[in-house]
Amino acid sequence: AWSRGTKIDLDHYCEFIRASADVQEVYACLDVIPGQLGREATVHERNEAAEQTWANFLYMESQHLRPLPVYHFGEDRRFLQRKIDHGCQYIGIGGLVGVPSRARLQWLDEVFLDITDAGGNPTVKTHGFGMTSVPLIFRYPWHSVDSTTWIKITANGAVYLPAVRDGEFCFDEIPMTVVVSSRSDKRMIDGRHTNSLGPSLARVLDKWREIFGGTRAMCVESYFHRATCNVTFFKNVSASKAERPFNRASVRRGKLV
Numbered sequence: 001a002w003s004r005g006t007k008i009d010l011d012h013y014c015e016f017i018r019a020s021a022d023v024q025e026v027y028a029c030l031d032v033i034p035g036q037l038g039r040e041a042t043v044h045e046r047n048e049a050a051e052q053t054w055a056n057f058l059y060m061e062s063q064h065l066r067p068l069p070v071y072h073f074g075e076d077r078r079f080l081q082r083k084i085d086h087g088c089q090y091i092g093i094g095g096l097v098g099v100p101s102r103a104r105l106q107w108l109d110e111v112f113l114d115i116t117d118a119g120g121n122p123t124v125k126t127h128g129f130g131m132t133s134v135p136l137i138f139r140y141p142w143h144s145v146d147s148t149t150w151i152k153i154t155a156n157g158a159v160y161l162p163a164v165r166d167g168e169f170c171f172d173e174i175p176m177t178v179v180v181s182s183r184s185d186k187r188m189i190d191g192r193h194t195n196s197l198g199p200s201l202a203r204v205l206d207k208w209r210e211i212f213g214g215t216r217a218m219c220v221e222s223y224f225h226r227a228t229c230n231v232t233f234f235k236n237v238s239a240s241k242a243e244r245p246f247n248r249a250s251v252r253r254g255k256l257v
Contacts, residue, residue, distance in 0.1 A: 002033040010056060014063050026127070026144075028092055029057040029067040041074070050079045068127060070094045073107055080114065084124060090143065091115075094129035105136070109251040112140050120245030137237060138172045141246050150230045157181025159219060159226050160233040161205055169208065171240040175233060178205060180219045180226065194220075 001008050010030050017027050034049035035041030041049070053070070060067045069088050071080045072095035083091055093111065096104050115123050125143035128136075132147035153160070159180055163173035178201075180194045194205060194216070209215065212232040218225040 003037050005037075010059065014060060014065060017065060026068050026090075027065075029053060029060060029069050031070050031072070031094070032056065033095075046072075046074050047076060050075045054079070054082065068092045070129070071111070073099055073104070077110075077114065080111065084115075088124065090125040090127065092127045092129055093131075096128075097130040105139075108136065108140060112246045113248060113251065116141065116246045116248060118248070120248050122246070132234070134172065134174050134237065138241055138244065139246075141244060150234065151227075153177060154223060154227045154230050157226070159229040161201075161208055162233060162236070164204060169211075169236070171233070171237045176201075180216075182220050 008030060013030050017024070030053075032049040032052040034045035050072070053072075057067060057069050068090055069083045069086075070092035071083065074095065080091070093108070096108075099107075112122075115126070117123055120141070122141045122143070126140075128140075128142050128145040130147050131137065131142070131145040132149050137145060150160070157179050158177050160175040161178050162169040162171055162175050164170065165173070178194055178197065194202070197205065206216070209219065209229070212229045219229060
């Protein structure tokens with residue numbers, strides 16, 4: 001809505017939540033995004049948007065709803081503390097899409113220093129919006145994350161191929177993306193398509209297919225089977241990560257270590 005210059009009616013959103021309550025577990029507060037498309041928001045715009053977002057949160061609570069509050073990249077830390085002081089036990093972390101990787105890492109380090117105890121265990125649950133970067137998933141003690149990247153990769157005819165360590169698949173490293181669709185323009189480019197993989201990688205891919213139950217032909221022609229493959233990858237990421245604490249010793253405020 002923000003990128004298109006339109007607005008969402010808060011009352012209509014609340015009505016939608018109530019009408020679909022039987023098929024949802026968590027719903028976010030209607031947040032206000034600062035600035036305009038094509039330029040970075042000013043500090044004043046970020047503060048103003050954060051105040052308006054908090055007003056939306058309180059209004060939704062007054063309507064007997066329990067929305068997920070969201071703390072955005074670039075907002076003053078007092079807005080995060082306000083949510084904690086209000087008693088929010090589950091907080092979304094957003095506004096990270098498009099942020100340069102170094103700035104994103106440093107900001108998240110600062111946030112998680114604030115919301116973890118001395119042992120690195122979270123004092124509140126967090127949801128990472130647009131967060132399927134495997135290194136960042138494992139670096140921080142998220143309760144949940146979401147992203148549409150895996151859907152786009154599936155639609156583009158590709159699957160994730162997990163890294164291999166000591167002969168076993170591992171899910172705490174960045175996976176390789178392999179195009180499998182017969183309709184892809186990458187099918188004849190060396191190493192970019194299942195048809196042009198080297199013998200060792202081809203064997204790894206076949207072993208991975210056995211795990212999620214799809215044959216080569218199924219993945220080549222079926223969106224469903226590619227999606228199943230990519231969902232299986234992230235289910236294994238989740239199982240591998242579990243509730244890993246934040247390594248506070250690896251960072252210092254304001255610096256990357």
